[in-house]
Amino acid sequence: MSASNGRDIIKIWGDPATQLQLIIRRMGAIAVLFSLTAAVLNQGPQWLVIAGLASVYILYNMFLCWRLAKLRLGDLVINLVLCAGLTVVGANYSNILYHLLLIRMVLMVGRDRAMRLTLVIVFVYVTAQLFTTHAMAADFWLDVVFNVISFALLSGTAVYMCNVVETQWKNQGQIAELMRENAHHYELAHTDQLTGLLNHRAYLEKTANISQYILLIVDIDHFKQLNDAYGHLFGDQVLEMVGRMLKMSIRSRDMAFRYGGEEFALVLPSTSLELGLKIAERLRFQVANCDFVHKGERVKITISIGVARKSPNVACQDAFSKADSALYRAKRQGRNQCAVF
Numbered sequence: 349m350s351a352s353n354g355r356d357i358i359k360i361w362g363d364p365a366t367q368l369q370l371i372i373r374r375m376g377a378i379a380v381l382f383s384l385t386a387a388v389l390n391q392g393p394q395w396l397v398i399a400g401l402a403s404v405y406i407l408y409n410m411f412l413c414w415r416l417a418k419l420r421l422g423d424l425v426i427n428l429v430l431c432a433g434l435t436v437v438g439a440n441y442s443n444i445l446y447h448l449l450l451i452r453m454v455l456m457v458g459r460d461r462a463m464r465l466t467l468v469i470v471f472v473y474v475t476a477q478l479f480t481t482h483a484m485a486a487d488f489w490l491d492v493v494f495n496v497i498s499f500a501l502l503s504g505t506a507v508y509m510c511n512v513v514e515t516q517w518k519n520q521g522q523i524a525e526l527m528r529e530n531a532h533h534y535e536l537a538h539t540d541q542l543t544g545l546l547n548h549r550a551y552l553e554k555t556a557n558i559s560q561y562i563l564l565i566v567d568i569d570h571f572k573q574l575n576d577a578y579g580h581l582f583g584d585q586v587l588e589m590v591g592r593m594l595k596m597s598i599r600s601r602d603m604a605f606r607y608g609g610e611e612f613a614l615v616l617p618s619t620s621l622e623l624g625l626k627i628a629e630r631l632r633f634q635v636a637n638c639d640f641v642h643k644g645e646r647v648k649i650t651i652s653i654g655v656a657r658k659s660p661n662v663a664c665q666d667a668f669s670k671a672d673s674a675l676y677r678a679k680r681q682g683r684n685q686c687a688v689f
Contacts, residue, residue, distance in 0.1 A: 368513070369452045373409050376427075376448040379441055380405045386440040394437040402439065405430045424453055424465075428472050435476035443495055446473050447502055454506035455513075462510075466503040470496055540606040542584060543591030551605040551613055552664075559660040562624030564614035565671040566594065566631065569650045569683040571610035578642050586640060586649055593638065597631055613668075621657050621688065628653040628686040636684060650684035657689075 384402035387395040408426065427449050434442040450469050454462045477492055538550035546554065555561075568574070568590060575583040587610065594604045594612055605613040614631075616624050632651055640647045654675025658667035670689040678687035 368509070369455050370413055372448050372452045372455075373413055376445055376452075377406045377409045377413075379444045379448065380434075383434060383439040383441045392438070397437045398434065398439045401430055401433045401437070405434070405445075420456075424449070424468075428469065432472055432476040435473070436479045438480060443473075446495070447498060450499055450502050451506045451509075454503055455510060459507040459510055462503050462507050466499055470499050473499070540591075543588055543606050545591050545595060545612070546603060546605045548605070548608055551607060551615075554603055554605075555615060555658075555664045558615065558617055558658075560617070561658045562616040562619045562621060563656050563658055563667050563671045564616065564624065564628050564631075565607070565654040565656075565668070565675045566590075566612040566614065567652050567675055567679070568610040569652055569679070574647075574649075578647065582642050582647075589638070589640065590635060590649070590651065593634055594631065597627070597634065613671075621655070624655050624657075625686060625688055628655050632684065632686055652678040652683050653686040654678060655686060655688045 380402045384399055384406070387398035387402065392398075405427070408430075412423070427445075431442060431445045431449065434445070446469055450466065453465050453469075457465055473495065474492060477488070538546055538553070540547040568586065571583065571586075574586065587606075591604070591606060591612065594614065598604055598614060598616070601617055602619075603615045605615070607613045614627075616627065619627075632653055635649060635651045638649065640649045652675055654671040654673065654677070656667055656670035656674055658664065674687040674689040678685045681687070
C-alpha cells in the first residue's frame, strides 16, 4: 500500500484501534439481531420489550457506524443501559454484548483505565443479573462467575491488543518517516543543486534501464570566457537559465541532466532521429534568442548540440561518445549549431 493510500484510509477510518472499534460495534449489532430474532420466534411474555430494546441497540450503533463516529464515553452509558435492559427482560445472547462492549471501550481508553472500566461493566452486568427471573437458580452464580472471569480475560486481551496496535502504529510511522527521508536523500543525491536538473549520477542510473533513445549533448559556447569576462556568479545564472529552458522544452517522458560543468544531456525515449534533431534545433534557437543581461548589458549566449541514436545493441557509453563527437563537430564548424552523428 502506498503512503498516500495509507493516509487516505487513516483520514476516513481513523487509526487501527478505531477501525477495530467500528468492526466490533458491527459485531454487537449482529449479535443483538439474533436476540431480536429469538424473541420474535419464541414470543415470550417480554418479547415486545426485547424487540424494542434490540431495535434501539441496532439502530443506534449502526447509525454511529454509518457516521463513522468514534467511540466516546457517552456510548458506554447508552450501550450499558441497553445491555442491562436486555439482560433484565431475559433476552437470549445478551451476555455477548458486554464482552464486545468491553473490548471496544478498552481499545478506546487504553491500558491505564482498563481495570476501572472492567469493574464498571462487571458491576452493571452482575446488577442486571440480580433482577432476572433466574437469579435464584442453582447455577446462577456459576454463570455469573464464568462471565466475570471472561470479562477479566477479555480485558487483558484487549490491553494486549492495544499494545500491539500502538507498537505497530509507531513502527508504521517510523517506517514511513524513514521512507520519506530516504526519498529525500535519494533526490538530493541525484539532483544538481544549481539547476534543479538530474545530475551525472542520475544519468548513469536512468540510461542503464533504457534500451533505445535519442541523446542530445548540449554545451554552452565559450563558457570559460564568459566566466572570465562577467564572473562566476553570472555564469551560474546562465547555467540556471539554460537548465530551466531545457526542462521546460522537453516532454514529460523525456529527461534532462546537467552532465557536468557547462554540459547538459537530454534523453528522449521513443523518439526518431529526425524529431530529436528538430527538438535540438528548437532548443538552440530559444537559447540564442533569449535575453541574458549582466548589469544592463545584453550578453549573447549560444549553445552547440550533438545528436546521436542509442539502439538496443549499442552500449550507453558508446552512444554518449557518438553524441559527444557530433557536439565537437558542431563546435569546429562554428558553434551555435546542431550536428548529428
